[in-house]
Amino acid sequence: MPELPEVEITRQHLATALLGRSLVSVSMRHARTARHNHGSLDIVEQRLTGRRVLEVRRLGKYLVIPLDDGMTVVAHLGMSGRFSIASPDDPLELHTHFVAELDDGTSLRFVDPRTFGFIAVHDDAELETSGIARIGPDAWEDPPAPIDLAVALRGRTAPIKALLLDQAHISGLGNIYADEALFRAGIDPRTPGGEVTDVRIELLLDAIREVLGVAISNGGTSLDDLAYLLPDGRAGENLRQLKVYGRDGEPCYDCGEIIDKVVIRSRSTHFCPHCQAPDVG
DNA sequence: ACCTCCCTGGCC
DNA sequence: GGCCAGGGAGGT
Numbered sequence: 211m212p213e214l215p216e217v218e219i220t221r222q223h224l225a226t227a228l229l230g231r232s233l234v235s236v237s238m239r240h241a242r243t244a245r246h247n248h249g250s251l252d253i254v255e256q257r258l259t260g261r262r263v264l265e266v267r268r269l270g271k272y273l274v275i276p277l278d279d280g281m282t283v284v285a286h287l288g289m290s291g292r293f294s295i296a297s298p299d300d301p302l303e304l305h306t307h308f309v310a311e312l313d314d315g316t317s318l319r320f321v322d323p324r325t326f327g328f329i330a331v332h333d334d335a336e337l338e339t340s341g342i343a344r345i346g347p348d349a350w351e352d353p354p355a356p357i358d359l360a361v362a363l364r365g366r367t368a369p370i371k372a373l374l375l376d377q378a379h380i381s382g383l384g385n386i387y388a389d390e391a392l393f394r395a396g397i398d399p400r401t402p403g404g405e406v407t408d409v410r411i412e413l414l415l416d417a418i419r420e421v422l423g424v425a426i427s428n429g430g431t432s433l434d435d436l437a438y439l440l441p442d443g444r445a446g447e448n449l450r451q452l453k454v455y456g457r458d459g460e461p462c463y464d465c466g467e468i469i470d471k472v473v474i475r476s477r478s479t480h481f482c483p484h485c486q487a488p489d490v491g
Numbered sequence: 492a493c494c495t496c497c498c499t500g501g502c503c
Numbered sequence: 504g505g506c507c508a509g510g511g512a513g514g515t
Contacts, residue, residue, distance in 0.1 A: 211509065242497080245512095271510080289509050290499080305499085324498045326510060341511070368492075375510085385509070475493085477509075 211433070212287035214350055214382030215425035216446065217271050220293055223441035224273070224318075225266040227295045232262045232313040238329070240307035243322065246284070246330035246340065257281055257331040258310065270345050270381025281331050284342055288326025294319050294441050349382040350422050356412045363411070366403030370414075372475045373403045383418065386431055386455045389480045391417040393454045398486045399479045400472070407489055424451050454480040 212220070236258040241249040247257075262278040275283035285293075298317045302309070308320035308329055320329060332340055347354050354362070362379040363370070373379060374388040383391065392399045394417035397410050406414070425431060430446030432439060433456070439445055453463055458471035458480050467484035 213510095286510080288498095288511085322498095323500070324509085326498070328511095372492095377511085 211289055211384060211386065212271065212291065212430075213384035213387050214268075214271060214348075215387070215422055215448070216430035217268055217273060217287060217382070218350065218426055219430050219446075220287065220441055221266055221268040221273060223295070224275075224293055227316065228263040228266055228275070228312070228318070230263065232260065233258050233310045233318075234313050235259065235311045237309045238307070239309065240322075240325065242325045243307040243320065243328055244330070246328050246332075254308075254329065254331055258283070268351075269342060269348055270377055271384070272342050272345065274342070277331075281333055282337055284330045284332055284337070284340060285320075286327050288322060288324065288328070290324040291320065291322035291327025292439060292441065294321065294443070344378060345381045346378045347380060349380045349418050350426075353415055353419065354380055356408065356415055359415065360408055360411050363403040363406060368403055369400045369474050370397060370403050370406050371399035371477070371479050375475070375477065380418070382422070385477050385479075386452065387418070387421050387425065389455045390421045390452060393417075393481060393486060394420060396486055398488050399474060399481050401488060410489065424448065454482060456480065 236255045238244050238251040238254040241251065244251055244254045247253045264276045264278055267274040271286060273285040277283065296317045296319055298311055303321050305323040306319050306321050310318040312318060337343065359379060363373060366373060371388055371392060374383050391414060395410060395414040397406060397414060425448045428446060428448035428451060429440055431448040432445035454469050457469045460469055462469055462482040462485060465482065465484045467482050469480055470483050472479050
């Protein structure tokens with residue numbers, strides 16, 4: 211499931227393939243993938259055809275691709291989205307919702323079985339009202355200072371796990387890396403945001419950088435269902451680095467306690483009851 | 492702060 | 504044959 215590391219790997223792959231390239235022909239094939247352009251296949255195709263890619267950026271889990279006419283592509287991989295570069299002759303994979311032929315003879319494709327992902331093309335006015343305008347600082351490139359995160363969390367009663375998934379205070383964490391970062395920081399995921407101590411906030415920000423860095427260098431996390439694969443089709447190798455996610459019922463690597471699983475905001479949440487005990491005093 | 496919806500493949 | 508996973512948008 212693509213989170214910041216998987217999107218960053220995708221970004222690097224797309225930068226190599228797309229930078230300076232023009233889109234010769236474009237086929238949007240699924241209205242839901244175009245839902246942020248009112249579900250109109252035509253709008254997306256017309257806005258992209260003939261355009262040249264200036265940059266491939268990332269904010270949190272969003273890919274942001276400025277074009278040569280001032281428009282900007284905003285794409286999200288959702289749960290199961292994957293970009294790939296293929297030959298135009300390669301058969302279309304099932305659930306291919308977007309295809310673009312590039313001026314170097316390659317073919318950009320977007321495959322997304324569960325259609326939680328999307329591809330949008332926005333002008334500046336649309337960008338300001340799109341969801342991306344409300345995204346907080348990027349957890350990897352631009353993490354908040356501890357004091358700023360502390361201020362954002364002050365007085366909040368929602369569990370820290372939920373606040374990390376919110377994307378407003380720090381962006382890019384999903385269910386896997388939120389659980390992993392909270393484990394490394396020794397924070398009980400149910401702790402109200404406002405009750406996380408300043409020391410723990412510092413540890414949390416350190417843990418986030420650590421967890422994300424390891425994941426990126428390992429090619430991201432492919433789970434057993436292989437819903438997420440690298441853009442070249444290989445599986446990411448980060449699963450073995452996970453210390454709590456998906457390990458409920460198994461012993462903690464650090465203390466031997468059995469990893470527990472609870473539901474927070476309808477998200478499965480994995481933690482070690484010993485290593486992540488509530489702070490005392 | 493809470494709920495519901497979206498969607499498919501994999502699993503029991 | 505039903506349930507689950509999950510990010511984000513929308514609603515109340």
